[in-house]
Structures are given as C-alpha cells and as structure tokens.
Amino acid sequence: MGLLTLLALTAVGIVRLRNLFAVVILGAVYSFLIATVFLVLDAPDVAMTEAAVGAGIATVMLLAVLHLTKTEEGKPRQPQILPIFVSVVTGAALIYGTWDLPPFGSPDTPVHTHIGPYYLEQSIPDTGVPNVVASVLTTYRGFDTLGEVIVIFTAGIGVLLLLGRARRPGRKQ
Amino acid sequence: MRLDVILRVIAKLLIPFIAVFGFYVHFHAEYSPGGGFQAGVVVAAAVILYALIFGLREAERIVPVRVVELLMGVGALIFLGIGVITWLYGGNYLDYYALPIADPQISQQVGIILIEVGVLAAVTGAILAIFYAFAGRGR
Numbered sequence: 109m110g111l112l113t114l115l116a117l118t119a120v121g122i123v124r125l126r127n128l129f130a131v132v133i134l135g136a137v138y139s140f141l142i143a144t145v146f147l148v149l150d151a152p153d154v155a156m157t158e159a160a161v162g163a164g165i166a167t168v169m170l171l172a173v174l175h176l177t178k179t180e181e182g183k184p185r186q187p188q189i190l191p192i193f194v195s196v197v198t199g200a201a202l203i204y205g206t207w208d209l210p211p212f213g214s215p216d217t218p219v220h221t222h223i224g225p226y227y228l229e230q231s232i233p234d235t236g237v238p239n240v241v242a243s244v245l246t247t248y249r250g251f252d253t254l255g256e257v258i259v260i261f262t263a264g265i266g267v268l269l270l271l272g273r274a275r276r277p278g279r280k281q
Numbered sequence: 282m283r284l285d286v287i288l289r290v291i292a293k294l295l296i297p298f299i300a301v302f303g304f305y306v307h308f309h310a311e312y313s314p315g316g317g318f319q320a321g322v323v324v325a326a327a328v329i330l331y332a333l334i335f336g337l338r339e340a341e342r343i344v345p346v347r348v349v350e351l352l353m354g355v356g357a358l359i360f361l362g363i364g365v366i367t368w369l370y371g372g373n374y375l376d377y378y379a380l381p382i383a384d385p386q387i388s389q390q391v392g393i394i395l396i397e398v399g400v401l402a403a404v405t406g407a408i409l410a411i412f413y414a415f416a417g418r419g420r
Contacts, residue, residue, distance in 0.1 A: 152314035153314045153315065153316065153319070155314075156306070156314055156315060156319045157318060157319055157322070160319055160322040160323055160326065161322055164322070164326050165322055165325065165326060165329070165408055165412075168329055168333070168412065169411065169412065169415060172412070172415040172416045173415060175416075176415075176418060234385075234389065235386060235389035235390065235393070236386035236387075236389065236390060237311045237389070237390065237393065238311065239310060239312055239314070241314070241316075242310045242311055242316055242393065243389075243393070246316075246392075246393040246396055246397065247377065247389055247392070247393060250375040250396065251374070251375060253360075253396070253400070254360050254361070254364070254375065254396075256318075257356065257357055257360050257399065257400055257403045257404075258357060260403055260404055260407045261353055261354070261357040261403055261407060263407060263411070264353045264406065264407030264408075264411060265353075267410070267411045267414050267415075268350070268410055268411075268414055271414040271415065271417075271418060272414070
C-alpha cells in the first residue's frame with residue numbers, strides 16, 4: 109500500500125511539474141517503485157527488466173533527447189478538459205474491470221490451474237532448468253521470444269532509419 | 282565533464298563490474314532471475330555509462346557503430362538460425378530435442394544457451410544503436 113501511494117504521488121508530481129528534467133528523474137523514480145512492486149509480487153525477472161530498462165536506459169535516452177530540445181514544458185493554450193475527461197473515464201473503466209478479477213493470490217484462478225502447473229512440474233524433467241521463467245521463455249514459448257527479439261530488432265532499425273546513422277567519428281566535427 | 286575526477290574514477294571502477302554482472306545475469310539465467318534480455322540491457326548500460334563519462338567519441342572508438350549495428354542483426358539471425366538448424370535435423374522449428382546431442386536435457390540447455398546469446402546480441406546492439414543515434418544528433 110505504501111508503495112502504491114508513493115507511485116500515485118510520483119505520478120501526480122510528473123503531471124504537475126513543468127521542468128522536464130525533473131519529470132525525467134521522477135519517471136526513473138516511478139520505474140524503480142514499479143520494479144519494487146514487481147519484486148514484492150515475486151517477479152524478480154520482470155523487476156530486473158523494469159529497473160534496467162525503465163529506470164536506466166529509458167532515463168538516459170530521455171535525457172539525451174532533452175539535450176536536443178527545451179527543458180521547460182510550454183503552458184497549455186486552453187484548459188485541459190478533454191484530457192482530464194479521457195483519463196477519468198479510462199481510470200474508472202479500469203477500476204470497474206478490477207472488480208471482476210479474482211482475489212489477489214487466490215490459487216484456483218485459471219492462471220494457476222490451466223498450464224502453469226504443467227510448466228512447474230515438467231521444467232526439470234524436460235529441460236533440467238530450475239528457473240522456470242527461463243525455460244518457459246526459451247523452450248515452451250520460444251516462438252514468442254523470437255517475436256520479441258524481432259520487435260527489438262525492428263525498433264532499432266526504425267530508429268536508425270528515422271534519425272539516420274550516427275555520424276562516423278572524424279567525418280564531421 | 283573534464284574536471285569531474287570523482288565521476289571518472291568511480292566509473293572506471295564500476296564499468297568492469299557492470300559488464301561482468303551483465304554476463305553473470307546472462308550465463309546464470311538457468312538458476313537465477315535474468316536472461317539474455319536483462320543481460321543485454323546491463324551490458325549496453327555499461328557502454329552507455331562509459332559514453333556519458335568519457336564522451337561519445339571515446340565510446341564509439343571502443344564499440345564502433347558498425348559493430349553495434351552488426352550485433353543487432355547477427356543476434357536476430359542467431360535466433361532464427363537455431364530454428365532452421367532444428368529443422369535441418371528433422372525437428373519442428375526451435376525444437377531443441379532435435380539437436381544431435383544424446384541427453385535430451387543437455388540438448389534443451391544447449392538450445393537455450395544458443396538462443397540466449399542471440400537475444401543478448403540483438404538487445405545490446407539495438408539499445409546501443411538507438412543510443413548512438415540519439416546522442417549523435419546533439420553534436
């Protein structure tokens with residue numbers, strides 16, 4: 109609960125601040141808080157990814173972008189009624205959706221009764237890999253991971269095409 | 282950045298440990314949290330830290346743009362290629378049991394390690410390529 113309160117406070121700070129440098133740093137704080145939440149939920153793999161990508165790489169990228177633009181957000185031209193309306197309605201719909209979710213940690217949900225137990229029981233006999241997350245990602249769901257790698261590859265190609273290749277050292281400047 | 286002696290010394294001390302931790306996360310992923318993706322990000326972070334402290338050109342001297350772009354493609358190709366190899370041995374796509382190794386558990390682990398190398402290369406390459414593209418524009 110404390111973590112979620114801190115998350116909410118950070119989000120409010122991000123919305124209210126106009127200094128983009130502070131916003132980027134608060135974004136990193138938000139990522140670390142989310143990573144801690146994942147750790148509390150016993151998902152260290154996801155927590156590690158969130159801390160490394162969200163708090164580390166994304167922050168550096170955003171700082172690199174800030175270097176190219178202004179560091180102060182412009183004042184909105186008219187009162188922001190439509191955005192507030194959209195976020196309130198979306199938030200209300202999401203909260204309404206959570207009412208149908210099973211209680212937290214309940215063992216008889218599909219996620220714990222469908223295919224999860226098979227992975228937990230078969231990972232050692234099938235592959236000898238004790239970290240079930242690794243064996244699911246690479247063996248049982250190897251095809252999905254392949255798709256993930258292709259997505260990352262495509263993202264890299266896309267940025268290179270949009271921004272142009274980084275200049276060769278020594279050619280300019 | 283030229284006068285920040287403390288930053289430079291600390292970075293010099295930290296970067297080898299960050300890189301080694303990245304490879305630990307990679308090769309120990311069977312037993313502990315982690316994997317090629319997380320390892321790729323950590324290894325890329327080591328290079329990015331180097332670029333932040335010592336300058337982009339120094340980093341590009343050690344890890345050239347060409348190598349980074351090559352890594353990105355080679356990583357994806359390794360992953361795709363393992364699937365093709367399992368085809369050639371008569372299995373389904375990415376069916377590591379088809380690899381010509383007697384012990385089925387070992388064949389799974391060999392397959393996992395090989396595709397994780399592909400993931401590591403692709404992620405490190407993609408992140409560094411994006412970083413170089415953004416940071417290179419500021420000059």
